[in-house]
Amino acid sequence: MQGEIDRIAAEKNFSGVVSVDHAGDVELAQAYGLANRAYQVPNTLETRFGAASGSKGFTALAVLSLVREGVLDLSTTARSLLGDDLPLIADDVTVEHLLTHTSGIGDYLDEESDYDLTDYVIGAAHELTTTEAFLPLLDGHPTKFPAGERFGYNNGGFVVLALLAERASGVGYHDLVRERVLKPAGMTRTDFLRSxxxxxxxxxxxxxxxxxxxxxxxxxxxxxxxxxxxxxTAADMSAFWRALFAGQIVDDVAEVVRPRVDVPEEEPVQYARGFWVRGGTDTVMLIGSDAGVSFKSTHDPHTHTTRTVLSNTSDGAWPIARAISGGKW
Structure with missing residues (x-):
């Protein structure tokens, strides 16, 4: 496998890290390209990469841990905690709808629209330092479809989830994830870093x-x-998957990763609560793509195999991810 990955990396000018392990035994771990081009700093296995939407799963787990404690409920409506904020979010939108991308709310970053990663779409990026600071960005987007009608990938919905978690618990989102996900998973190299x-x-x-x-x-x-x-990092993602399926983050993993809704894709893909599931299998996936970021980490709970690709370019991860997954989505 190493030779094939080296060939693709050279052909595609891949910049990032690729890792494959079975129950903690590393089969492949290799870094390519530069972490900082201005100073010619190479990527290493210890380099930390942005995961983009890959961390939606962490948000989901933090929220679900609050649900287990009774701080929130899956049937809690967004409106019950938003008050007068974001008035265009329908009264019947619940935590469950937001977790499964079935809320139908309008999205500040609508990936179903004519959206290009090179666009400057978020305005004053330097002001977005807290979840509450996102409120002006989330406001003013009309409902796209009734809650529960279908799947519609929604970035804003997961910001709303973070906001609900903060307001219900009285604890900031970043600390919720650190204490309820990163710490129990032993993810010592993972954190929220200011750009x-x-x-x-x-x-x-x-x-x-x-x-x-x-x-x-x-x-x-x-x-x-x-x-x-x-x-x-790749190593931290392996630690995450092992901890998740060992019940160290939440005690009802099967319910977290059970498919809830079909996703209209070329290949059969489903969505659970914060996690993608490869259709017809139990392989669970976290995937992220954004300006200058591409990320995919998959875990097969039957073989205990984790495959992770992190890249500091917008689409660099995909050729490598397909190669180590046998061409699968």
Whole structure:
């Protein structure tokens, strides 16, 4: 496998890390390209990469842990905690709808529209340092379809989930994820990093703009929230999957990853609560794509196999991810 991955990496000019392990035994772990092009800093296995929407699963787990404690309920309506905020969110939209992308609410970052990763779509990125700071961005988007009608991927819905979790628990979203997901999983190299003060072990995200590869610092919120953007490593993702399926994060994993809704894709794919599921299998996936970021981590609970690809370019992860997954989505 190593030779094939090396060939694809060279052909596609891959920048990132690829890892495959079985129950903690590493079969493949290799870094390619540069974490910082200006200073010629190479990627290593310890480099931290943005995960974009890959961290929606972490948001879901933090919310579900609050549900287990009775702080929230799956039937809790968004309106009951939003008050007068975001008035266009329908009264019947619940936590469950938001977790499964079936809320139908309007989205501030609508990936079903004519959206290009090189667009500057979030306005004053430097102001987005808290979940509450997203309220103006979330406001003013009309409902797309009635709650529960169908699947409709929704970034804003997971920001709303983070907001509901904060208001219900009285604890900030970032600390909820750290204490309820990262800590029990032993993810010591994973955290929310400000884009304007990335540490030296974090990869800068790059994307082509006007024929020049530039940093994604103006494309993403300065500090990630519920819809994605945490930084992590391949080793930490392996630790995450082992902890999740060992019941160390939540005690009813089967319910978390049980498919809830079909996703209209070319291949059979379903969605659980914060996690993708490969149709016809029990393989669970976290996937992220954004300006200067691409990420995919999959776990087969039967073989205990984890496959993770992290890249600091917008689409660099996909050829490698397909290769190590046998061409599957």
């Amino acid at each position: 304007d003060e990335l540490p030296g072990d974090a990869a800068v995200g790059y994307l082509p703009i006007d024929g020049v590869d530039r940093s994604n610092v103006f494309h993403l919120p300065v500090l990630a929230t519920g819809d994605g953007g945490i930084h992590t």
